[in-house]
Amino acid sequence: MKKIIFLLSIFIYFQAAPLPTFKIMTENYPPLNMENKKGELTGIGVEVFDEMLKRVGSKQSKKDFELMPWSRAYNIVKQKKNTVLFTTSRTKQRENLFKWVGPFGYSINGLIARKNSHIKINSLKDLNKYQVGTVLNDVGELILFDNGISKNNIQSVSGKNAILKSIRKLDAKRIDLFSYGIDMAKWDMKANGISFDDYEVVYELKRFSQYFTFNKQTPDYIIKMFQEALESMKKDGTLEKIVSKY
Numbered sequence: 001m002k003k004i005i006f007l008l009s010i011f012i013y014f015q016a017a018p019l020p021t022f023k024i025m026t027e028n029y030p031p032l033n034m035e036n037k038k039g040e041l042t043g044i045g046v047e048v049f050d051e052m053l054k055r056v057g058s059k060q061s062k063k064d065f066e067l068m069p070w071s072r073a074y075n076i077v078k079q080k081k082n083t084v085l086f087t088t089s090r091t092k093q094r095e096n097l098f099k100w101v102g103p104f105g106y107s108i109n110g111l112i113a114r115k116n117s118h119i120k121i122n123s124l125k126d127l128n129k130y131q132v133g134t135v136l137n138d139v140g141e142l143i144l145f146d147n148g149i150s151k152n153n154i155q156s157v158s159g160k161n162a163i164l165k166s167i168r169k170l171d172a173k174r175i176d177l178f179s180y181g182i183d184m185a186k187w188d189m190k191a192n193g194i195s196f197d198d199y200e201v202v203y204e205l206k207r208f209s210q211y212f213t214f215n216k217q218t219p220d221y222i223i224k225m226f227q228e229a230l231e232s233m234k235k236d237g238t239l240e241k242i243v244s245k246y
Contacts, residue, residue: 027067031246047062052229055229106207111178124148
């Protein structure tokens with residue numbers, strides 16, 4: 001009987017406990033999250049998390065989301081409580097760094113080259129012959145490190161326009177390849193008036209499921225609330241409706 005009363009009290013506490021005010025961060029990673037011409041945040045991840053906030057009873061909305069460079073946001077969510085970051089690829093290396101809600105989508109990472117470079121990649125070991133551009137702390141960089149590619153062959157870029165900077169370096173032949181999410185790179189190039197016709201994907205690296213990551217100090221009951229909100233969106237078709245827009 002005492003055990004039942006104790007569990008009931010815990011349940012009541014969790015139900016009554018207010019949600020904290022989160023620092024909610026995202027990066028420019030279209031079409032999952034991006035800034036439109038009006039300076040507004042939009043994209044699949046933005047709309048999905050905005051709806052999840054409504055379903056868990058939070059007073060926050062997408063107006064509270066902050067767009068910032070990936071590396072900076074990544075370090076913040078690792079270190080500070082009540083922080084959230086999206087969109088994050090779930091990997092073995094990151095598994096114990098955060099608490100996870102998802103998945104709500106996926107991306108395919110690959111190696112992009114100029115067509116006129118005629119680069120052929122048969123295995124990742126071949127990359128030690130080239131200079132490969134990455135976004136600092138992005139999964140496209142982690143894949144290379146995990147496969148033993150020398151740091152001398154990797155040129156990492158950070159900042160708000162890290163994708164565009166890397167494409168410019170590729171175009172200027174300062175790097176030979178760019179390791180990144182294929183659809184995201186194409187989207188960013190199109191948004192900046194760059195035709196993908198002059199480029200090609202020479203090697204597909206890996207498909208990743210995409211998640212919302214919370215600082216590890218986030219209570220499990222909050223993670224459960226957000227996960228259940230996402231599952232309800234899957235069941236009632238809201239998630240599919242949002243994805244179809246992009």
